[in-house]
Amino acid sequence: MKNLTFFLINIVTLAAFAQQTQSHNDTAFENMAEAEMKAAYRTSNFRANLNTGNYDVGHTTLELTVDPEEQYISGIITTAFTAKSVMTTITFDLADNLDVTAVTLNGATVNFTQNSNDELVINLGTTLQTGQQATVVVRYNGAPSDEQDAFVLNSHSGRPILATLSEPYGAKEWWPCKQDLIDKIEGLDVYITAPSQYVAVSNGLEIGQTTTGGNKTTHFKHNYPIPAYLVAIAVTNYTVYTQNYTSAMSNFPVVNYLYPESSAQNEPLLSQTLDIMNFYENTFEAYPFSAEKYGHAQWNQGGGMEHTTVSFMGSFGRELIAHELAHQWFGDKITCGSWKDIWLNEGFATYLSGLVVENQDGASGFRAWRAQKIASVVSSPNGAVYLTDNDTISDSRIFSSRLTYNKGAMVLHMLRYKIGDTAFYQGIKNYLADNTLAYAYAKTPDFQQHMEAASDTNLTEFFNNWIYNQGYPTYTVVVNGSGNGNTLVTISQSQSDPSVSFFEMPVPVRFHGTNGEEYEAILDNTFNNQQFTVPVNFTIDTVEVNADYHIISADNAAVLGTATPLAQNSISLYPNPANSLLKLQLPNSITVNHAVIYNALGQKVLESNNDTQWNVSALSTGIHFIKLETSAGNVQLKFVKG
Numbered sequence: 001m002k003n004l005t006f007f008l009i010n011i012v013t014l015a016a017f018a019q020q021t022q023s024h025n026d027t028a029f030e031n032m033a034e035a036e037m038k039a040a041y042r043t044s045n046f047r048a049n050l051n052t053g054n055y056d057v058g059h060t061t062l063e064l065t066v067d068p069e070e071q072y073i074s075g076i077i078t079t080a081f082t083a084k085s086v087m088t089t090i091t092f093d094l095a096d097n098l099d100v101t102a103v104t105l106n107g108a109t110v111n112f113t114q115n116s117n118d119e120l121v122i123n124l125g126t127t128l129q130t131g132q133q134a135t136v137v138v139r140y141n142g143a144p145s146d147e148q149d150a151f152v153l154n155s156h157s158g159r160p161i162l163a164t165l166s167e168p169y170g171a172k173e174w175w176p177c178k179q180d181l182i183d184k185i186e187g188l189d190v191y192i193t194a195p196s197q198y199v200a201v202s203n204g205l206e207i208g209q210t211t212t213g214g215n216k217t218t219h220f221k222h223n224y225p226i227p228a229y230l231v232a233i234a235v236t237n238y239t240v241y242t243q244n245y246t247s248a249m250s251n252f253p254v255v256n257y258l259y260p261e262s263s264a265q266n267e268p269l270l271s272q273t274l275d276i277m278n279f280y281e282n283t284f285e286a287y288p289f290s291a292e293k294y295g296h297a298q299w300n301q302g303g304g305m306e307h308t309t310v311s312f313m314g315s316f317g318r319e320l321i322a323h324e325l326a327h328q329w330f331g332d333k334i335t336c337g338s339w340k341d342i343w344l345n346e347g348f349a350t351y352l353s354g355l356v357v358e359n360q361d362g363a364s365g366f367r368a369w370r371a372q373k374i375a376s377v378v379s380s381p382n383g384a385v386y387l388t389d390n391d392t393i394s395d396s397r398i399f400s401s402r403l404t405y406n407k408g409a410m411v412l413h414m415l416r417y418k419i420g421d422t423a424f425y426q427g428i429k430n431y432l433a434d435n436t437l438a439y440a441y442a443k444t445p446d447f448q449q450h451m452e453a454a455s456d457t458n459l460t461e462f463f464n465n466w467i468y469n470q471g472y473p474t475y476t477v478v479v480n481g482s483g484n485g486n487t488l489v490t491i492s493q494s495q496s497d498p499s500v501s502f503f504e505m506p507v508p509v510r511f512h513g514t515n516g517e518e519y520e521a522i523l524d525n526t527f528n529n530q531q532f533t534v535p536v537n538f539t540i541d542t543v544e545v546n547a548d549y550h551i552i553s554a555d556n557a558a559v560l561g562t563a564t565p566l567a568q569n570s571i572s573l574y575p576n577p578a579n580s581l582l583k584l585q586l587p588n589s590i591t592v593n594h595a596v597i598y599n600a601l602g603q604k605v606l607e608s609n610n611d612t613q614w615n616v617s618a619l620s621t622g623i624h625f626i627k628l629e630t631s632a633g634n635v636q637l638k639f640v641k642g
Helices: 009-024 032-036 260-269 271-283 318-327 343-377 401-419 421-433 444-455 460-468
Strands: 055-066 073-083 087-093 099-105 112-115 119-128 133-142 151-156 159-164 187-195 199-202 205-212 215-222 233-236 239-246 251-258 294-298 311-313 473-480 487-495 505-513 518-525 530-534 540-545 557-560 572-574 581-585 592-599 604-609 613-615 622-630 633-641
Touching: 055 233, 073 087, 099 112, 099 119, 119 133, 187 199, 187 233, 199 215, 239 260, 239 271, 251 260, 251 271, 260 271, 271 294, 271 318, 271 343, 294 318, 311 318, 318 343, 343 401, 343 444, 401 421, 401 444, 401 460, 401 505, 421 444, 444 460, 473 505, 473 540, 487 505, 487 518, 518 530, 540 557, 572 633
Parallel strands: 055 187, 251 294, 294 311, 473 557
Antiparallel strands: 055 073, 073 133, 087 119, 099 133, 112 119, 151 159, 159 233, 187 215, 199 233, 205 215, 239 251, 473 487, 487 530, 505 518, 505 540, 572 581, 581 613, 592 604, 592 622, 622 633
């Protein structure tokens, strides 16, 4: 009888590639959710306001007076709106610690109230009919709360900086607005008045500056639809570094607002922006806001935030630049239509940063990137990309690095792997060009519909398994026959979470020959214990499952031989995790001849003969693997050193 050989190479190489990626890239961006530093909003505040649903926001003007040395704002907000139903009042979201001093409707003073639900309720003094338009002006002032990171004062090299961060529901902390994911502001003017020694930043193009006494007012105009959470301001002693982007599709300035003390180091890093912009345009479509600008504004948050036309950045590494720029298409042009669909923002931006790795570093770099993302996803057995209602009241769940960012990105890669590059990229182009979604909102079924149309494939099963439900598969591949061109391959799988009974996916199986030959088969696995005949014309030495990390999976095994593999529960390690003594449980009919223990990097750390227990107290903490040569075959198992 041939020896049975379990090849769990994927586990070891996955860990090794994760380590390699960590050393290759800025480790701050292994967790892009942390790198983006979304507003740390309290769970109780994650609520959309149903009372703002009876009107559509038109053009909005923000006239703001601030000083980066004072936690204070005063403003005049002019909002044009259209009634969606008969209206006698209009409600805005506004934190109750900000004081409204006056409100007018079409120039006439009207009454208003503020309540503890962070609402500004304005009595219109008249009845507006459906479709009727009006303009309301709100004057207010106060000290925005600094608990939610929405309006933050900080400093750099002893100089003050003010910057806002409103995602998901922080805009109301500093201005009266409508902050749902249904309506977008149709156009925006922002006037920022601050002490004249400072430079102000906001969305859109800078139109001009006026100086009065010791203050300077800077005017920005943004003529594209924008949700409230993407409106932003920043004020400090910036130095302005402007690049010019020119392509066959567009021509616009890339305006960078940098701290003067570090601009010399950061300006060379910003050259990456132009290359990435060109790659995105050639891959998808022209930059969505090309009539205005793109750019970056430095801040102290440590990561980035994709404010439309100007991303706020804590550093200028390639992955963060690529991620925030990707959001201009996925998140800013097309915005997720609910926080349940946040992966349409974050999963896409994460995957596009991976495509930049593929474009600039080649296949091996992209393979390492995928390995790292999969390692993150499979670190826990459950969790869906799509959020539940309860999930949407948790900021940490909305911006989960493992699920929203990394699993969302890898699901996009698996979709590409399943339907092919041509259909994948065409579907995304069609999605971006859809007039009902462009500069508006989208939900997951909108994206699915475009991908089905482009690929002529029903993707209900795929989206149900990978987006709406939880977990991932573990594959066992049994290979019988070698070198005769008629190799029989049987694929079985188990699932990490019971929400999915079976994951249908093309499974890559790579065969290595005794003389260095290599052949990879892509086997469309649609049911458990499915058999395939593969034309391998050499003597098979080893087999790898998912060797290039195209599929989210873990603990995959390949069995080479003609006998039935050992039952999964017939041989095991305990205790697991183990702090000192690791023991082996196996049937009486099986004996151990040789054992080798490897760490997660594939380095041999312990070896013995004829033993069924080992002292592992001297090993480093973390995942290890033990390869056993037994009387029934060779098997490799995983354990954790505690």
